[in-house]
Amino acid sequence: xxVTLQRIHTSDFLxxxxxxxxEYVGDLLAQGRSHEEARRIAVESMARSFPDGTQNPGNExxxxxxxxxxxxxxxxxxxxxxxxPGAWWVWDVLINADQRGQGYGRTAMLxxxxxxxxxxxxxxxxxxxxxxxxxxxxxxSLGYETTSVKMLKKLD
Numbered sequence: 001x002x003v004t005l006q007r008i009h010t011s012d013f014l015x016x017x018x019x020x021x022x023e024y025v026g027d028l029l030a031q032g033r034s035h036e037e038a039r040r041i042a043v044e045s046m047a048r049s050f051p052d053g054t055q056n057p058g059n060e061x062x063x064x065x066x067x068x069x070x071x072x073x074x075x076x077x078x079x080x081x082x083x084x085p086g087a088w089w090v091w092d093v094l095i096n097a098d099q100r101g102q103g104y105g106r107t108a109m110l111x112x113x114x115x116x117x118x119x120x121x122x123x124x125x126x127x128x129x130x131x132x133x134x135x136x137x138x139x140x141s142l143g144y145e146t147t148s149v150k151m152l153k154k155l156d
Contacts, residue, residue, distance in 0.1 A: 003107040005062035005075060005115065014053060016061060016074065020092055021046050027129050032154065049078075049091070060115070064095065064108040072099040077112045080125060088121035100134075109142055 008016055021042045028038035049059055059078035063071040073095035080087035090112060095105045116124050126144065128135050 001103055001107070002067040003104055003111065004065045005108065005111050006065050006071075008055070008061045008063055008074070010054065012063075013055060013061070017046055017050065017053065020074070020076065020094075023092070023094055027132075030131055031129060032152075059091070062108075062112075062115075064104055066099070066104065072096050072104050073108065075108050075112050077116060077124075086120055086122040088116040088119070088124045090124060090126040093126075105135075105138055106142065109138070 024042040024045065025035075025038045028041060029035060033041070050056065055061060059076065061074060061076045064073040064075055066072045073093070075090070076092040077088065077090050079085060080089040090109070093105065093108060093112070095108070113124055125147070126139065128139060130136075130150075
């Protein structure tokens, strides 16, 4: 299987922001947030990362391309918000639902690691929602270690 990362075109960027934002809203809803709160968090997150609505240095968004040169998902990777320029972060990775389980996510992560190394990264972190057991298993199999756990108990 040949998988590549292709930098997203400027003409596709606003559509990607909308898609990524919608995915994030869905995850926050699954976590128990209200629709209003989820939407606010997602929109504010995108505005912080892409204040002009365009890609900027330190944030790279790639289409994950299959062997037929079709986009099967995306990877957003960039510098962490810490003061350490060698700390990088996977901000978002998504493989289209009908393409999951074929190795695209694993390969995209490995290609993302390779890209980060070429940019001077010495570490690559990520966050994953607790309910996303498939992604958690993938990340653990790639050598990512749990560094913190956030827990919540609903009281209503």
